[in-house]
Amino acid sequence: MTFFALQGAQALETWPNSARAAVSLAYDDALDSQLDHALPALERYGVKATFYLALANPAVRQRMAEWRAAAQRGHELGNHTLFHQCAGGTPERSWVEAHRNLQNTSVAQMLDQVRVANTMLLAIDGRHERTFNAPCGDRLAGGQPYWPAIRDELVALRGDGPATAGLSGAQLIELVKEQGAKGGIVNLVFHGIGGDYLSVSKEAHEELLRFLSEHRAEYWTDTYLNIVRHQRGAKPGWVLDWADEFDGDALDARKWVPEVAGHGFGNNEMQFYTARRENVRVEGGMLVIEARKEAWQGKQYTSARLKTAGLMERKYGRFEARIKVPRGQGIWPAFWMLGADIGKVGWPRSGEIDIMENIGKDPGIVHGTVHGPGYSGEKSIGAPSPLPAGQRYADDFHVFAVEWEPGEIRWYRDGQHYHTARPSTVRGDWVFEHPFFVLLNLAVGGYWPGYPDSSTTFPQQMLVDYVRVYQRGE
Missing domain, CATH: 3.20.20.370 (Glycoside hydrolase/deacetylase)
Known part of the structure; x- marks a missing residue:
């Protein structure tokens, strides 16, 4: 490690x-x-x-x-x-x-x-x-x-x-x-x-x-x-299990799989995700995911989406990343997780845990959310974590985390606990007792964030200092 x-x-x-x-x-x-x-x-x-x-x-x-x-x-x-x-x-x-x-x-x-x-x-x-x-x-x-x-x-x-x-x-x-x-x-x-x-x-x-x-x-x-x-x-009570500190000069293929697609991902997103260095790279001790305004494969924007599927899948743990999000109308960075059985049972039965999402039109708010059968999309269960008035997440790095244990998921921003989900809080089956994998992506546009306008500048970068996964100590 x-x-x-x-x-x-x-x-x-x-x-x-x-x-x-x-x-x-x-x-x-x-x-x-x-x-x-x-x-x-x-x-x-x-x-x-x-x-x-x-x-x-x-x-x-x-x-x-x-x-x-x-x-x-x-x-x-x-x-x-x-x-x-x-x-x-x-x-x-x-x-x-x-x-x-x-x-x-x-x-x-x-x-x-x-x-x-x-x-x-x-x-x-x-x-x-x-x-x-x-x-x-x-x-x-x-x-x-x-x-x-x-x-x-x-x-x-x-x-x-x-x-x-x-x-x-x-x-x-x-x-x-x-x-x-x-x-x-x-x-x-x-x-x-x-x-x-x-x-x-x-x-x-x-x-x-x-x-x-x-x-x-x-x-x-x-x-x-x-x-x-x-x-x-x-982290008291937690033992480091897996990490990427992005300390080299290239993305570690043993830890991440770049997705290459541009089908909108069910959200009418406008970007095509590539594995090109222009869109995803490691430099200066950081993972850089860059959204660009350029024609590519029938889309007008490019970006990147990474996942640990098949490489790192865990049931329970503390999942943490230090991230500086981009800014702008229609810009949608996310640090999240999907159930590893999604290929068999589909979404939302697989479950989805959104550790951090930010939409550019709300620069001072991030969201922590779960999606499952009966509570997906607009019906998802979540909570916002606002910064003090006038502050924006894009101005600095912040640490986003969930602590996921049997029957409970807790959300943290900069060490502050702001949301908890349990079986009693969701409107449907609790589908969070099996392995999940981690994703990082930067979307452009979509039903929720809206779409870029004349105020949105490109390129935009999502910077990730590290991703760490902890398990409960003995």
Whole structure:
């Protein structure tokens, strides 16, 4: 299972001790100055961090006992590949040696590097779980994304962070405050500390650590692995079962099936759903579903609809996604579920659970709904979740979830419970005691939202930071 956390994300996480945000300090490449200056300062202030080791660097071979001791004291040794492959061929990358040029490295070679690096790290610290930081932030090997090939070897791909080289202590502290203002994860990446290259002075580094030590109630600082572990189990009583953090460069075909159709889907919708990159892609740690105004297969709009049918189907659980919806008259984004037996029993006997729907003409309202026999379409059972007056869902990300247990489904928006459905609340058979699959889509037009008009602009994007499915703990 792989996870990705975007720095500064308004993830609405519950951090330990009710901290405002999590802070991850990373030290790349395995440098002498990190052992000489960074590690002693971290120890003085009781702050844990992650050291991403490029295993071929001399400081690993020459000072292995010190790296092992750092791991024993609770710091993380992360995977930064064997040889620190980076894309060369440009003046600012003249330092990249030909045999370490990522442009001339295959995806298979990167997979080999990651596997061997994991084995070497295991020999150093005895640990099997490992996070990864891409050297130079480059994620194409020989022009192809390499994360999909290596993801199963790792727990998480670390998110990019702001440049820190040459910053003062005050500037580093300001980065923490700015990045942490939305309550997510602050990723700060360092190289040299008081030496080596891309350096931050010892004094600036120590000022940052002093601030983090004095503000533990506001900022939880830990290894990236521990932060990811916390995210897995952050929902009390629930254990993570399945997730897509959209942390690569392509949609994971092991998790999602794009639907390709344009028959209106029973709602007189106006779009044709495609699997083209123009309509569905993964970039910047997000799933992007894009609706476009263009002629395609007899329709005047294109968009995308994804489902987990046949790949991930569950009976009960907490189903959660962090989404930024689009805006505009006739625009209809949805995060929802259908009964896996729909091919046998049809709709609405299969059941439908709409976790989140928004129609563009009501920008400050989302809806949570169930459909079943006797209560489908306009007769469905649901409730709205309005934002305070003047606020619009399209202005920011929000977390939408249902908790589905035997005989009960509960809806949440940003952690706030706003609707419950039970057998006694529906006008017909309760058809929610069997497996369902998840869907994400962005429709254009339809009976309920109405149709685009002169005020509607295109393209429109639905951004999904993650989808997570939890099961009840033992």
